[in-house]
Structure formats: C-alpha cells, structure tokens
Amino acid sequence: MPTRGEPRVTTSPPPRGDLFDPNCPTRHLLDRIGDKWTAMAIKVLAQAHPDEVRFADLRRRIPGISSKMLSQTLQALVADGLLTRRVEATVPPAVWYGATPLGLSLDQPLAILRNWAESHMAEIDTHRRTSQAT
Amino acid sequence: MPTRGEPRVTTSPPPRGDLFDPNCPTRHLLDRIGDKWTAMAIKVLAQAHPDEVRFADLRRRIPGISSKMLSQTLQALVADGLLTRRVEATVPPAVWYGATPLGLSLDQPLAILRNWAESHMAEIDTHRRTSQAT
DNA sequence: CTGTATCCTCCAAGATACTG
DNA sequence: CAGTATCTTGGAGGATACAG
Numbered sequence: 001m002p003t004r005g006e007p008r009v010t011t012s013p014p015p016r017g018d019l020f021d022p023n024c025p026t027r028h029l030l031d032r033i034g035d036k037w038t039a040m041a042i043k044v045l046a047q048a049h050p051d052e053v054r055f056a057d058l059r060r061r062i063p064g065i066s067s068k069m070l071s072q073t074l075q076a077l078v079a080d081g082l083l084t085r086r087v088e089a090t091v092p093p094a095v096w097y098g099a100t101p102l103g104l105s106l107d108q109p110l111a112i113l114r115n116w117a118e119s120h121m122a123e124i125d126t127h128r129r130t131s132q133a134t
Numbered sequence: 135m136p137t138r139g140e141p142r143v144t145t146s147p148p149p150r151g152d153l154f155d156p157n158c159p160t161r162h163l164l165d166r167i168g169d170k171w172t173a174m175a176i177k178v179l180a181q182a183h184p185d186e187v188r189f190a191d192l193r194r195r196i197p198g199i200s201s202k203m204l205s206q207t208l209q210a211l212v213a214d215g216l217l218t219r220r221v222e223a224t225v226p227p228a229v230w231y232g233a234t235p236l237g238l239s240l241d242q243p244l245a246i247l248r249n250w251a252e253s254h255m256a257e258i259d260t261h262r263r264t265s266q267a268t
Numbered sequence: 269c270t271g272t273a274t275c276c277t278c279c280a281a282g283a284t285a286c287t288g
Numbered sequence: 289c290a291g292t293a294t295c296t297t298g299g300a301g302g303a304t305a306c307a308g
Contacts, residue, residue, distance in 0.1 A: 027170070036168070068292080102254060109249075
C-alpha cells in the first residue's frame with residue numbers, strides 16, 4: 001500500500017509498459033489500489049453489490065477507519081471510476097456508495113491476493129518462528 | 135502497501151479468518167506484500183527463477199530503491215520464507231537471492247494485479263480527466 | 269560487494285472540533 | 289448524517305557515511 005511516493009519526478013511523458021520506471025503510471029496505480037483501506041472498501045462494496053452502502057455503514061464495516069480516511073479513500077475511488085456516489089437529498093442527507101463494473105473487476109485480483117494470504121499465512125508464520133532462532 | 139499500521143493492538147489471540155479485525159494476521163500479511171518494494175523484488179526474482187540474483191544486481195533492476203530499503207525488504211522476505219539467501223565466501227563476498235516455491239506462488243496473484251492495473255489504467259485515466267471538470 | 273548506522277525530513281493519518 | 293478543517297506526531301524512508 002500507500003507507502004511514500006518517489007522522491008522526484010522530473011521527466012514528464014508517462015512511459016507506459018515499464019513497471020520499473022519510477023514514472024510508470026502502472027506503478028502509481030498499484031500503489032493506490034494496494035492501499036489497505038482501498039482494498040477493504042472495494043471488498044465491502046463489491047460483496048454488497050448490487051446493493052449500495054451508506055457512509056456510516058461503511059465506517060462500521062471497516063473497523064478502525066476514521067471518518068477522514070474513509071472520506072478520502074472513497075473520493076479517490078469515485079474519481080477513478082471504481083465507485084459510484086449517490087446523494088439522497090433528505091434531511092439529514094444520505095449518501096450511498098456502490099461498486100461500478102470497474103470496481104467489481106478489481107475485486108477479483110484482490111480476492112486472489114486475499115486467498116493467497118490466507119492460504120499461506122500458516123506456512124509463513126511457521127517459517128518465521130523456525131528461522132528466528134539465533 | 136505498507137501504509138502505516140494500526141494504532142494499537144491490545145488483545146492478543148489472533149482471530150484468523152476475519153479480515154476486518156484489526157488484529158487479523160491476514161491483514162498484516164497483506165499490508166506487507168502490498169508494499170511497493172516487496173512486489174518488485176518478488177517480481178524480479180520470480181522472473182529470474184531458477185536463477186539467483188545478486189544484491190547489487192537487484193539494486194540495479196529496481197530503480198530508485200536505496201541500499202537500506204532493499205536490504206530491509208529482502209530480509210523480511212527471507213524471514214518469511216519467500217526468498218533464499220546464499221552467501222559466497224569470496225573476497226569481496228557475493229550474496230545471491232532466489233525465489234522459493236512460496237515466493238514463486240506469490241508472484242501469480244501479484245501478476246494478476248499488475249495485469250489488472252495495466253489493462254484498466256487507460257480507462258481510469260480517462261475517467262479521472264473526465265470527471266475532474268467542475 | 270553487501271550491507272549497517274545515523275541523522276533528518278516530511279507527510280500519512282489519528283485526534284478533535286466543527287458545519288451544512 | 290456526511291463530511292471538512294486544523295493540529296499534531298510517529299515513523300517510513302532518503303542521504304550520507306562507514307564497516308567487514
């Protein structure tokens with residue numbers, strides 16, 4: 001996730017295709033979607049699909065996230081076209097978020113990663129404990 | 135991406151299976167492997183497999199990484215059993231890193247994510263530009 | 269060559285308070 | 289309810305220097 005960005009980006013034209021170029025846009029994109037909160041938001045909303053979920057509800061379903069971070073994360077995902085945002089002009093207002101097809105499509109790669117983590121967690125744990133002996 | 139961790143972890147027993155529990159070990163694991171440098175190191179070494187790669191060579195193949203970060207990243211991956219580390223007692227010494235089967239297995243989920251990013255980058259870019267109009 | 273040690277900067281994100 | 293504004297800080301990570 002998130003992680004600190006590259007120090008300086010001097011050249012301008014995005015040289016697509018080379019993941020190892022610090023200016024590579026794919027790299028930035030990966031940093032973004034690798035973000036913890038992003039991954040969780042996508043998961044919740046993809047699994048809720050086709051239902052939408054309200055802000056406060058999302059907050060409840062993503063334990064530990066602050067209002068600020070949730071807001072930021074959602075804004076970025078909406079801007080990227082991964083989520084929709086629908087405002088109900090009631091009083092008090094209600095805002096519903098939902099996954100777009102693009103957002104749904106991201107959930108699959110993320111799910112594969114989650115599964116990998118779950119499958120191999122025990123193995124990794126064992127290895128750490130085993131090899132940490134002096 | 136690493137990303138900053140959860141603020142405090144008070145309870146002890148790891149409640150496996152609930153990705154949304156802040157103490158969930160899977161969540162921590164995901165944070166680690168989502169790290170930018172980790173993803174790149176795995177990619178390089180998985181693609182070099184079955185060849186091993188030396189420290190300085192890795193450094194060259196991961197533009198922008200510092201000696202410090204590379205060292206840290208590799209240490210963590212070796213501790214997790216994703217990489218092997220082999221020291222040649224020459225002068226000056228040579229250290230070879232290679233992917234273990236576990237490391238190789240991680241490259242597949244990561245490759246899927248990379249592919250997703252590459253496939254949908256254009257779409258996301260377009261959406262950002264389109265929707266950023268006031 | 270392969271790292272470790274040290275210092276230092278900077279910003280992600282938590283806490284808190286407040287608004288439409 | 290759904291956020292934004294402001295302040296603060298921990299610690300990731302770059303720079304640099306050095307060691308085995």
